[in-house]
Amino acid sequence: MKLKLKGMTWSHERGLNPLVAASQAFRKLEPNVEIEWDARSLSDFELYPLELLADTYDLIMIDHPHIGTAVAKGLLLPLNDRVEEAFLKDQELHSTGLSYASYTYEGRQWALPVDAAAQVSAYRQDLLDQAGLLPARSWSDVLAIAKQLPIGQSIGLPLVPVHAYSTFFTLCAQLSNRAYWSEGLDLPMEVGEQALALMESLMPYVHSESVHQDPIHMLNLMGTSNEIAYIPLIYGYSNYARVGFRPSVASFGNIPSDSGVPSGSMIGGVGLAISSQCRHADIAARFAVMVASPEFQRTSFFLNDGQPGHREAWLDPEVNRLSGGFFKNTLDTLTHGSMRPRFHGYISFQEQAGNLIRYRLMNQAPERRTVIQTLNEMHMQVRREHQETGL
Template sequence: MQLKGMTWSHERGLNPLLAASEAFRKLEPDVEIQWDARSLADFELYPLELLAETYDLIMIDHPHIGTAVDKELLLPLNDLMEASFLQDQELHSTGQSYASYTYEGKQWALPVDAAAQVSAYRQDLLDKAGLEPARSWEDVLTLARTLPKGQQIGLPLVPVHAYSTFFTLCAQLSNRAYWSEGLDLPLEVGIQALELMESWMPYVHQESLYQDPIQMLDRMGSSEEIAYIPLIYGYSNYARAGFRPFVTSFGNIPSDRSNPCGSMIGGVGLAISSQCQYAELAAKFADMVASADFQRTSFFQHGGQPGHRMAWLDPEVNRLSGDFFKNTLDTLTHGSMRPRYPGYIDFQEQAGHLIRNRLISAMPDRSTVIQALNEMQRQSRGNDARVRGEMR
């Protein structure tokens, strides 16, 4: 008996699931789980309906949930798992990770991987320069201007991550995720976010415009070119000794508020395709992977980034990752959630291109950009009456 799964092609995405499949085979000797992996870009944009036709287990990004439910691509886990288990998952969620896969009163994935935009830095380089990680947005600019020759700050600016940074800044500046509530973004909030991003552009590494978080962290961990990144999706792998030539440290995002709020959460949920012929076995596997004991041991030990809060608080997990989890937990706890309505993914990509083009060319003017973004998100929502309640 075979189950097929799809994840993304990074040590964090594939290795813990391969280990989990071996562990599961000891429980169910007749079950083989085969995993395929796709690039980060494909993971963020690839149509879920094509995956659901082929795979039983799917690692899913929460903005796809609305489309998945609308097209009946996934099985609700409430029908396959004990209510007490799902309640425990919700109780021990890292920030909004569990809630991000709750839609229309059902749970569509388990938050086996939790992430958000955090800050990253090379402690050794900052120490040599007599600098500390930025705590406020003004500090970011000061640090960028003060770095020694040959060192710069980084900021992943491929379209979807240009959008991520803009979304995080808007959510923190306003203490509200307007688009996630089906509302227009206030003009002054969007302009302020663009101004912040534009102020960093003279100091960001030239490859920033073409790199996603994995590519940028690879460069940060293998050269001395990038000393600090104010906003990037955290990957605990890079904080572990030996993963890359140099260790990258991670911390909470800068903030001008009392806490590091607003960060756009990411992470990955483990879902079951509606086409799965062995749904009960798939659910049993997902139950094992999401459990606290597996998350803080095998899942982490094989390169995974757990979603269970008990793993984030585990002393051994933190010791082996340079306190990655302890040092970024406040950011995850106070993070913001993207919209999840059907059609959202197209808006996210289009918005990212518009924001990135503004950063490159200073055209069109900021007000026009924000007005265009609001119009784009209104059009992408169409007449879906569910969107205004999607934060439930």
């Protein structure tokens, strides 16, 4: 009897190609099982309600901030009952930073971290060399680069709402060495103001398209033109560090930090989860285990445009040779990264917060203190609303 499973990922080579390859590899192990993948845009991946996918798809690639709502609404199956404990322990032991922990919620594991990412820095080594500049190590270095680039070249910073929020969150976590909203606490006024001030200091120098760009579009611009030489904070995509992926190769490194430790980066990455509506959950779990296994991660997953989550793949010499050292050069940032909140209802807060932060950056209004106060009020209001209604 032939079985067909449906999966949902996001529409980028990194999101789709390794899973199509994995489905073909799984077909050799399970000849009667066919897994078909659909893909949605990056913005849909970050914001689209998971409940609208769980009824249609068996396997879902998810962003960890959706976990709280997914668990509250019973949208996913816990993996603990279908995956051997020894395998889960290995995944935890070889997690790249907080990747594995980001899918652990209320004592259960809701996804396997098959893809790991965080905000890192990106640059065109050839353009920096021509300008006699080095990649930034501190935030004063970033401003120095911005001011010294030749006419026609700029620094970049993705500032669509979700990514304006991401950069703000990273800076707050780095400045304070805490992720206050993830702990259910108000962000201290001085931390938020300092983060906003740092972002504002970069605005006169960022590429004019930054306010309209997400990481994919900004890295495409970096790889197809000479307009962007350096990006201090952007979600890393190892594809752009591979020769031939785009006309020009991007290099990646740790994020700037005035402390010398590249801390605070808001982790991203993607987890492979099983819908609670999946009628063949054991088969779906076997597929997920194959995709997350260290051997598959450092070979087929990576070679088919994937960005692995298993730490062994991040340390693999051949993986790094083929990606211009992307993984070893950004690993410290992943190791010292911070995790977003995952409470039920968080996604609506993230979107509202990003819009307010972006508005402040573009208009120098409202006042910084008003922005931080409003953000804290929005954060607590969303938490209260979902606690009170249970929705």
